[in-house]
Amino acid sequence: QVSLIESGGGLVQTGGSLRLSCAASGGSFSTYGVGWFRQAPEKERQFVAGIDSGASITYYADSVKGRFTISRDNAKNTVYLQMNGLKPEDTAVYYCAAATGLGTVVAVAHELYTYWGQGTQVSVST
Numbered sequence: 001q002v003s004l005i006e007s008g009g010g011l012v013q014t015g016g017s018l019r020l021s022c023a024a025s026g027g028s029f030s031t032y033g034v035g036w037f038r039q040a041p042e043k044e045r046q047f048v049a050g051i052d053s054g055a056s057i058t059y060y061a062d063s064v065k066g067r068f069t070i071s072r073d074n075a076k077n078t079v080y081l082q083m084n085g086l087k088p089e090d091t092a093v094y095y096c097a098a099a100t101g102l103g104t105v106v107a108v109a110h111e112l113y114t115y116w117g118q119g120t121q122v123s124v125s126t
Contacts, residue, residue, distance in 0.1 A: 001026050001027060001115075002024055002026050002027035002032065003024065003026050003115075004022055004023070004024050004096050004097070004098060004116065004117035005022070005023050005025075005118070006021065006022050006094065006095065006117040006118065006119060006120040007021050007023070008020040008021050008120060009094060009120030009121045009122045009123075010122070010123070011124075011125065012086055012122075012123075012124055013124070013125050013126075014086065014087060014125065014126055015085060015086065016086050017082070017083060017084045017085075018086065019081070019082050020036070020080065020081040020083065020094055020096075020120060021078055021079070021080055022034065022036075022080070022096030022117060023076075023077060024079075027115075029074065029077045029098070030053060030074040030077075031053050031100070032098040032100055032115075033050060033051065033052050033053055033098070033099045033102040033105070033106060033107060034070075034072060034079045034097065034098050034099075035047060035048075035049065035050035035097050035099070035106070035107060035110075035113060036048040036049045036050070036070060036079075036094060036095070036096055036097075037094070037095045037097060038093065038094045038095070038122075039092055039093050039095070039119075040091060040092040040093075046061065046092075047108045047109075047110070048060070048064055048094070049061065049068055049069075049081060050070065050106035050107060050108065051070045051071070051072055051079065052103070052104045052105065052106055053074075053102070053103075053104075054104070055071065055072050055074070056104060057104050058070050058106065063089075064090075067083065067084050067085040067086075068081060068082065068083050068084070069082040070082075079096060081094070081096075083122070086122075086124045087124060088124045090124050091122060091123050092122060093120065094120050094121075094122050095116055095117055095119045096116075096117045097110065097114075097117070098113060098114065098115040099112050099113045099115075100114060
């Protein structure tokens with residue numbers, strides 16, 4: 001059983017930056033693929049970025065490509081999402097999720113992720 005805890009959310013102005021962290025405990029975190037998702041009010045959960053277990057493969061949604069960077073430190077059981085150039089449309093609750101058995105594939109579909117954190121709020125003001 002893996003427990004995931006997100007942190008680093010907050011309120012920033014347009015163009016600002018935040019770094020989200022996803023700290024894991026339990027399980028073999030270094031063998032899991034990890035994804036960041038977000039959900040705005042009255043909208044479906046949306047894939048943001050993902051990274052494979054060995055940190056060799058990353059994948060981003062088109063809406064965040066070039067602005068967000070996902071990384072991981074397996075020694076610290078932590079995955080990060082560096083968010084630069086934030087826009088009001090980035091406002092959402094951000095979740096990290098872990099998936100097993102993906103190898104070097106980054107999964108986009110949230111159904112493929114087994115473990116989820118509780119989420120952290122990111123709000124971007126105009």
